[in-house]
Amino acid sequence: MEQDQRIIVGVYHLSKNFGKHFGLHDINLQVANGEFVFLVGPSGAGKSTLLRMIYMDDFPDAGQVVIGPHVSTRMRAAGIAELRRKTGIVFQDFRLLGDKTVFENVALALKAAGAGLGEIKKQVTEILMRVGLYHKRYDFPHELSGGEQQRVAIARAIANRPAVLLADEPTGNLDAVVTRSILELLFKINAGGTAVLMATHDLELVKSFGQRIIYLEGGRVVKDSEMIYVGDLRKRIDDSLVGRRAERLEERDIRGEREER
Amino acid sequence: MNAAQIGYVFDEAATMLRRHKAANAVSIVIMGLSLLILVVFLLITLNMQAVIDRAGDEMRMYVFLEDGAGEPAARDIQMRLLGLAGVEEVVYVPREEALVSFREALGKDSDILDALESNPLPDAFRVKLKPDYIRSERLEAMSQEIGRWKGVEETRYGERWLERGEALVKGFYFADLFVGLIILLSVIFVIANTVRLTVISRQRSIEVARLVGATNAYIRIPFLVEGAVQGAVAAGLAVGLAAIVHALARRHLPGLLFLGGEAIAAFVFVCMVLGAVVSLGAMRRLLRL
Numbered sequence A: 001m002e003q004d005q006r007i008i009v010g011v012y013h014l015s016k017n018f019g020k021h022f023g024l025h026d027i028n029l030q031v032a033n034g035e036f037v038f039l040v041g042p043s044g045a046g047k048s049t050l051l052r053m054i055y056m057d058d059f060p061d062a063g064q065v066v067i068g069p070h071v072s073t074r075m076r077a078a079g080i081a082e083l084r085r086k087t088g089i090v091f092q093d094f095r096l097l098g099d100k101t102v103f104e105n106v107a108l109a110l111k112a113a114g115a116g117l118g119e120i121k122k123q124v125t126e127i128l129m130r131v132g133l134y135h136k137r138y139d140f141p142h143e144l145s146g147g148e149q150q151r152v153a154i155a156r157a158i159a160n161r162p163a164v165l166l167a168d169e170p171t172g173n174l175d176a177v178v179t180r181s182i183l184e185l186l187f188k189i190n191a192g193g194t195a196v197l198m199a200t201h202d203l204e205l206v207k208s209f210g211q212r213i214i215y216l217e218g219g220r221v222v223k224d225s226e227m228i229y230v231g232d233l234r235k236r237i238d239d240s241l242v243g244r245r246a247e248r249l250e251e252r253d254i255r256g257e258r259e260e261r
Numbered sequence B: 001m002n003a004a005q006i007g008y009v010f011d012e013a014a015t016m017l018r019r020h021k022a023a024n025a026v027s028i029v030i031m032g033l034s035l036l037i038l039v040v041f042l043l044i045t046l047n048m049q050a051v052i053d054r055a056g057d058e059m060r061m062y063v064f065l066e067d068g069a070g071e072p073a074a075r076d077i078q079m080r081l082l083g084l085a086g087v088e089e090v091v092y093v094p095r096e097e098a099l100v101s102f103r104e105a106l107g108k109d110s111d112i113l114d115a116l117e118s119n120p121l122p123d124a125f126r127v128k129l130k131p132d133y134i135r136s137e138r139l140e141a142m143s144q145e146i147g148r149w150k151g152v153e154e155t156r157y158g159e160r161w162l163e164r165g166e167a168l169v170k171g172f173y174f175a176d177l178f179v180g181l182i183i184l185l186s187v188i189f190v191i192a193n194t195v196r197l198t199v200i201s202r203q204r205s206i207e208v209a210r211l212v213g214a215t216n217a218y219i220r221i222p223f224l225v226e227g228a229v230q231g232a233v234a235a236g237l238a239v240g241l242a243a244i245v246h247a248l249a250r251r252h253l254p255g256l257l258f259l260g261g262e263a264i265a266a267f268v269f270v271c272m273v274l275g276a277v278v279s280l281g282a283m284r285r286l287l288r289l
């Protein structure tokens, strides 16, 4: 299936059954290149399940998922590996390799993609600087705070410069201040042109950013705001949204500090 | 996989062997001890085989000549013996020499021979046989044929001893094969499980590697290399321990043989391949890779 070049993630009439109690039902959603979308729904709504279908760890019973040239109805093992290299994935529990250093964790994605050593060194250094963890490159994950671990996970996810970053409750294990910094980082990555699809149960956290939000409940999309094509609108969105995000983050900050007192 | 990645997978295997030193040491010791049982078994087999070979090597057939057969007849018989398939060496034993040997064999009791007026022993040929021909049926046939020759009184080759020895050797080989198979299967089982534990302990890492787009080959090869290294080191350990056991046992049983250099190399190589294959199998089953 061919889809609009401007769409990076397309989900079409996706259904998946898990026994009597749960399933995903006729889900349709598209994420445009460079877009930032929150996937919001209560716990058990099916967000993680849907994301797993998108990065093709599982497959729908009906309908299909399209990411770039990859179509879920005709995937092979090699195609999945390739898809993962072009898709960043971040989880609530970080999923770092405990027996590898920060540097090695980030390098893993590049090594898997077959990059040369020189290129890996350059790229990892640059990314670790970007997430502010270059000075901890020789540390092991257990030596880092939760927020730092998530930064490493994000660094790894964007190491191959993916067109889209999928994040499943990336702030779920983090306190308010760290949550704020992780969101900032995700916005920054998005501003660099990477589409971001972030799942969260916390509507309060995300509703103030003026971002597109897709609501999921009981395995159905119950509400979706309009897709924002970034292409020609890039400038305007950068000005308005990035500005607004900054304001919101500041507001939250002030509120957060007040609450702490 | 490109050239860089081939480097990475070996590097990865080396790093993991280094970082999981304790776990690897435990695996190697477990494998090494179970392989030790196998090596000791092989040594027992080897030494038993040597004993059997030596027994066969010492076995001779005696062809006794008729009294007064005469020298031309004796020479003729010698030529015919040498012409037989299965005969390796023929030595003429004149009656005088036989008597001397007999005396020596009797030792202290040799004075009973002094009562004899003349030498009662016949001239004889001592025939050394090729190992392949040391079988009851073959020797039976051979001895009957020789017995019909002119000038031959009779032949002897310890037929009862041979039959009993053959039964013993057959029984030994049967038991050896049976026990060997059981040990081999147990050792493979132990190694498979040990390697499987390594894979299970890193199942999460494997899942993460898949998540970031590592191909199956990229994930598998470090485990193959690790399995191979574990197998080879464990084999080396087993051979080393067996050498100690051998040295101790040799104090009581001098002449005890040990595996030769080639056999050791082959053993280590087989264990290395086994480690790799088993680790591949474990990943296949556990991870559907």
Ligand SMILES: Nc1ncnc2c1ncn2[C@@H]1O[C@H](COP(=O)(O)OP(=O)(O)O)[C@@H](O)[C@H]1O
Residues within 6 Å of the ligand: A018, A019, A022, A041, A042, A043, A044, A045, A046, A047, A048, A049, A050
């Ligand atoms: N493989 C599976 N088999 C059976 N049920 C599953 C499976 N995966 C997920 N579920 C069920 O799907 C529901 C939604 O799960 P999930 O996608 O994790 O929701 P969310 O991420 O929105 O909290 C849960 O009730 C869970 O028990």
Ligand SMILES: [Mg+2]
Residues within 6 Å of the ligand: A047, A048, A049, A168, A169
């Ligand atoms: Mg979830």
